[in-house]
Amino acid sequence: MSIYNEVHRLRRNGFSNSAIARKLKISRNRVIEYGKMSPDEFYLFSISLQNRSKKLDPFREEILKWLKEHPDLTGAQVFDWLAERLDVSFVAEGTVRSYVNDLREAYHIPKILSEREFSAVPELPLGQQIQVDFGQKRMPTSDGTYKRLYFIGFILASSRYKYVEWLDRPFQTTDLIRMHENAFRYFGGMTIEMVYDQDRLLAVSENAGDLIMTAEFTRYQQTRKFKVYLCRKSDPESKGYVKKRIM
Known part of the structure; x- marks a missing residue:
């Protein structure tokens, strides 16, 4: 009371x-x-x-x-x-x-936030890493209604070059593979590792979080031979560049 x-x-x-x-x-x-x-x-x-x-x-x-x-x-x-x-x-x-x-x-257990030390993100060498993020946005249409659009964004960690693709439906594994190839083609090559945000993968669309875990995408990743790194959940600071520049 x-x-x-x-x-x-x-x-x-x-x-x-x-x-x-x-x-x-x-x-x-x-x-x-x-x-x-x-x-x-x-x-x-x-x-x-x-x-x-x-x-x-x-x-x-x-x-x-x-x-x-x-x-x-x-x-x-x-x-x-x-x-x-x-x-x-x-x-x-x-x-x-x-x-x-x-x-x-x-x-009476107040939430006491622990201090976390931050430092500048070290510059990565060319060709080392692409960071990937998923998102969605409701956009107005010409008839006055709204439609939900889904996007995937890629950013080169070294140069900060960006590549984004949109869809008017949730992603499928074939879409994800095609968009990776388009991004590699746009950047002029493939990096050693790909970084994905667990929160976004799990939260966007019905199945975005499962796409990277499918056998089809795993075969693609093993064929391309890039490393996969999943950031910690609920921790944008472990991600870096893409959070600041795509969202």
């Missing part, structure tokens, strides 16, 4: 939802949710939470242990750990994030 009252007090004082979330160390969505509730509605809501079981309750103690040991742990990392360490695959990532936020609030 104290958090609910504080949300409304800060709102009356003109603070934005994001600012309130930072001050109270709760999610912005929670601030918005509490802001819409009357005191009576919040009381009934809090009672329902006490009586409602959640899918992740059987793993509460394990998740709490992780959060206490690693206060900077993100919801996405907890989602991965549940799958890797406890073989939990029946919940969505959003459900895990919400559950983690609830545990942080209930057990």
Whole structure:
């Protein structure tokens, strides 16, 4: 109840939802949710939470242990750990994030961000690396509706030359192979390694994340003999050039 009252007090004082979330160390969505509730509605809501079981309750103690040991742990990392360490695959990532936020609030475990040291990305030699990213964008059409377009972008790490192709449907493996060949032709050659962003591969279209893992693309990669490097999930800093220049 104290958090609910504080949300409304800060709102009356003109603070934005994001600012309130930072001050109270709760999610912005929670601030918005509490802001819409009357005191009576919040009381009934809090009672329902006490009586409602959640899918992740059987793993509460394990998740709490992780959060206490690693206060900077993100919801996405907890989602991965549940799958890797406890073989939990029946919940969505959003459900895990919400559950983690609830545990942080209930057990007063603020998210403490660890300092990460950054340095300039060293210049790579010519022909060493191409970085690849996938994306999608809703574009207006001539009849006033919108259509979703999908793209793949390639960037040479040494010269920053770029090559982009678009499709009006999700990519297939044959598209991916053809676009790689077109990029090599445009650049005038092939690099030693190709770098792909796991987040984008997994998030864009229905099957973009699976394309690089297909037997057909693996045969192509083995024929071309380039190395494949997958960046860490949720970590754009491990990618470098393509994040800054394609998106």
